[in-house]
Amino acid sequence: MTTPGLTFDLKPSAQPLTPAxxxxxxxxxxFGRYFTDHMVTIRWTEGRGWHDAQLEPYxxxxxxxxxxALHYGQEIFEGLKAYRQPDGSVATFRxxxxxxxxxxxxxxxxxxxxxxxxxxxxxxxxxxxxRDWVPAGGEQSLYLRPFMIATEVGLGIxxxxxxxxxxxIASPAGAYFPRGVKPVSVWLSQEYVRAAPGGTxxxxxxxxxxxxxxxxxxxxxxxxDQVVWLDAVERRWIEEMGGMNLYFVQGTGADARxxxxxxxxxxxxxxxxxxxxxxxxxxxxxxxxxxxxxDDWRAGCADGTISEVFACGTAxxxxxxxxxxxxxxxxxxxxxxxxxxxxxxxxxxVGIQTGRIEDRHGWLHHIG
Ligand code: COI
Numbered sequence: 001m002t003t004p005g006l007t008f009d010l011k012p013s014a015q016p017l018t019p020a021x022x023x024x025x026x027x028x029x030x031f032g033r034y035f036t037d038h039m040v041t042i043r044w045t046e047g048r049g050w051h052d053a054q055l056e057p058y059x060x061x062x063x064x065x066x067x068x069a070l071h072y073g074q075e076i077f078e079g080l081k082a083y084r085q086p087d088g089s090v091a092t093f094r095x096x097x098x099x100x101x102x103x104x105x106x107x108x109x110x111x112x113x114x115x116x117x118x119x120x121x122x123x124x125x126x127x128x129x130x131r132d133w134v135p136a137g138g139e140q141s142l143y144l145r146p147f148m149i150a151t152e153v154g155l156g157i158x159x160x161x162x163x164x165x166x167x168x169i170a171s172p173a174g175a176y177f178p179r180g181v182k183p184v185s186v187w188l189s190q191e192y193v194r195a196a197p198g199g200t201x202x203x204x205x206x207x208x209x210x211x212x213x214x215x216x217x218x219x220x221x222x223x224x225d226q227v228v229w230l231d232a233v234e235r236r237w238i239e240e241m242g243g244m245n246l247y248f249v250q251g252t253g254a255d256a257r258x259x260x261x262x263x264x265x266x267x268x269x270x271x272x273x274x275x276x277x278x279x280x281x282x283x284x285x286x287x288x289x290x291x292x293x294x295d296d297w298r299a300g301c302a303d304g305t306i307s308e309v310f311a312c313g314t315a316x317x318x319x320x321x322x323x324x325x326x327x328x329x330x331x332x333x334x335x336x337x338x339x340x341x342x343x344x345x346x347x348x349x350v351g352i353q354t355g356r357i358e359d360r361h362g363w364l365h366h367i368g
Contacts, residue, residue, distance in 0.1 A: 006042075006050060006051070006053050006118065007053065008040070008053045008054065008055055008121070008122075008125050009052075009053065009054045009055070010054075010055045010125075010129075011054060011055060011056045011057070012038065012055070012057075012129060013037045013038060013056075013057035013058070014057075015057075016037040017037060019132075022132060022133065025172060026133070026135050026137075026140075026172050028174065029135065029140065029171075029172035029173055029174045030173075030174055030175075031143070031171075031173050031174065031175070031176045031315060032143070032171050032173070033171070034171060034172055035058050035169055035170065035171050036058060036126075036130035036133040036142070036169075036170040036171070036172075037057065037058055037129075037130055037133075038055055038056065038057060038058055038126060038129050038130050038170075039055075039056060039057075039058045039059075039126065039167055039168065039169045039170075040053070040054065040055050040056075040122045040123075040125055040126045040167060040168040041053075041054050041056065041165060041166070041167050042054075042114070042118065042122060042165075042166040042167075043151075043163070043164070043165055043166075044112045044114075044163065044164040044165075044166065045162065045163050046162040046163070049112075050112075050114065050115075050118060050166075053118075053122070055125050055126065055129055058169065061165075063151070064153045066153045066154060066155055067149075067150070067151055067152070067153055068150040068151070068152050068153070068154060068155075068161040069149035069150040069151065069161075071155060072150070072157060073205070073206055073207045073210070074109055074110070074111060074149065074150035074160065074161055074164075075109075075147065075148070075149050075150075075205060075206035075207075076102065076105040076106055076109055076111060076147065076148050076203065076204055076205045076206070077145060077146065077147035077148075077204055077205075077206065078098045078101065078102050078144075078145070078146045078147070078204060079098075079143065079144070079145060079204075079313075079314045079315060080092055080093060080094070080095055080098045080123070080143075080144050080146075080271070080314055081093060081141040081142060081143050081144065081173065081314060081353070082123075082127045082134050082141060082142040082144060082170075082367065083134070083141050083142075083353045083354045083355070084134050084135065084136040084140075084141075084354070085354070085355035085364075085366075086354075086355050086356065087355075088136075089366060089367070089368055090127060090131050090134045090142075090366075090367045090368070091355065091364040091365055091366045091367060092123060092124075092127065092144070092364075092365045092367065093271075093275075093352075093353050093363055093364060093365070094271055094275070094363045094365070095119070095120045095123055095365050096116055096120060096365075097271050097274070098119070098146070098271060099114070099116040099119035099120055100116065101204060101269060101271070102114060102119060102146065102148075102204070103116070104202070104203065105203040105204045105205055106148065108200055108202075108203040108205070109160075109200070109203060109205055110159075110160030111148060111150070111160065111161075111164060112164055114148070114166055119146065120365065122146065122166070122168050123144055123146065123168055124365075124367050126144070126168050126169075126170055127142065127144070127170070127367050128367055128368065130142075130170055131367070133170065133172055134172075135172050135173075135174075139174075139175070139317070139350055139354075140172065140173065140174050141172075141173050141353075142170050142171070142172055142173065143170065143171045143172070143173040143314075143315065144168060144169075144170050145168065145169050145170070145171065146166070146167070146168045147166070147167055147168075147169075148164055148165065148166045148167070149164065149165055149167075150163070150164055151163045151164055151165045173315070175316075176315040176316035176317075176319075181318075181319065181320070181338065181343075181346070182320075182338075183319075183320040183321060183322025183323070183333075183336060183337060183338055184224075184225035184226050184241075184311070184319055184320070184321055184322065185223070185224040185225050185226075185321075185322060185323045185324070185325065186219070186224055186225065186226045186227065186228045186241055186321055186323070186324055186325070187218065187219035187222045187224035187226070187227055187228065187325050187326070188228050188230060188294055188324065188325070188326035188327075189215045189218065189219070189227050189228065189229060189230065190230065190235050190326070190327055191215070191218070192211075192214060192215040192218070193229065193230070193231075193232040193235075194208065194211065194212055194215075194229040194239065194240065194266070195208065195229075195232065195239070195266035195267070196232035196233075196266065197232065197233065197264075197265060197266060198265075199266065201239075201265065201266035201267060201268065202263070202265055202266065202267060202268060202269060204268060208268075209243065212227070212242070212243070215227045215229075216242060222325055223325070224325050226241050226242045226311070227241070227242055228240070228241050228246070228324075229241070230294065231264070231266065232266065236293045236294050236295070237261070237291050237292070237293055238261050238292045238293065238294065238297060239261055239264075239266060239267050240261075240267055240268065240311075241311040241321065242311070243268075243313060243315075244270070244311035244312055244313035244316065244319070245260060245261070245267065245268065245270040245272070245273035245311065245312050245313065246260065246261060246309065246310070246311050246312075246321070247259070247260045247273075247276065247309065247310050247311070247312060247342075248260070248292055248297070248300070248306055248308075248309050249306065249307050249308035249309070249310075249339060249341050249342070250300070250305055250306055250307070251305065251307065252307045252340075252341075254284065254285075255286075256285055256286075256307065256341055257285065257286040257287070257288060258276075258277075258280040258285050258286070258287050258288075258341070258345075259287065259288040259289070259290050259292065260273060260276075260277065260288075260289055260290075261289070261290070261291065261292055262289040262290055262291060263289070270312065270313055270314075271314060272312040272313055272314055272317065272318075272349070273312055275349060275363065276312055276318075276345055276349065277289070278361060279345060279348050279349055279352075280345060282348075282360065283344070283345070283348065285341070294326065294328075297309075297324065298324070298329070298331055301324075301331050301332065301333055301334070302331065304334075306333065306334075307334050307339060307341075308320070308333065308334060308339030308340075308341055308342045309321040309333045309339075310339070310342040310345075317346060317349060317350060318342060318343075318345060318346040318349070320333075320337070320338040320339060320342050320343075321333055322336040322337065322338075323336055352364070
């Protein structure tokens, strides 16, 4: 397997898990608890560029305590999934789109940009090696986690690091939320913000998630499942839910309009978000990218014009939002249950991903 100038050195594990051990992990994988037998690593050094691409046994990393990623947080990551297809083959979903976002994240964090072909090939190499780890059951999948860290050793901060490690690891995935596809309750965070204009909100970098945990803990303290982020300036425009994008359904039935907060630079441009905009249009719904305030949300639920709300992301796919709590009051979205259009979009997306619904957009990347 080659990418111009770079060949993957394949070093398969001499001690992979036995089929019985692997099946035990696949029986109830949860999310992010088990890892496959292998990982991919590629190094980047200033002056030399990308080099030393390897498939090797999954193993801990050894790092100097002064490794820059550990101090200044130059870390970016991606999330995508491989799905077992009806004929037993395996395909990933829109890996090039993740590759492009990874490049934008790298740019924002002052890190080198991994070419799309190399990003996709790194995933192909890992999935091909660990293909027996791709579950076949229902909505299960193999979650892929490409990421990159600064590996230069030193504590100076006058410039980005001059050495990086790109890796891909893989983890079998069942339901992301332990309760499955059940409506979640959300807390509108007016105290903490996720991203400010000019910041790193549209990059998928570790720091955005590190900064989210306190607000998520506050949401739980308020009796809610998830935090909803508002814009940093006015604290009234809806941005995201936890690590997921949000969607609002206005109206019902065939006349429904499906809208999502516009990408202002402070939101993560989700691949699932983008896919749903297109699927909703394919299903004949009007769609829009717009601004939605907390007042719009509350008033729309009070007068019934907002009929459904859901969050979307690679990990959980689509999660209905049933109720909202905020410093200014609480309200329910319709009857608080999973909406019809929410579930229709979910089934369509998962159907495409698992090869049971026609892939009109050429989104599946077949690995074999
Ligand atoms: C996703 O929805 O896929 C996410 O980004 C969550 C992930 C960080 C676990």
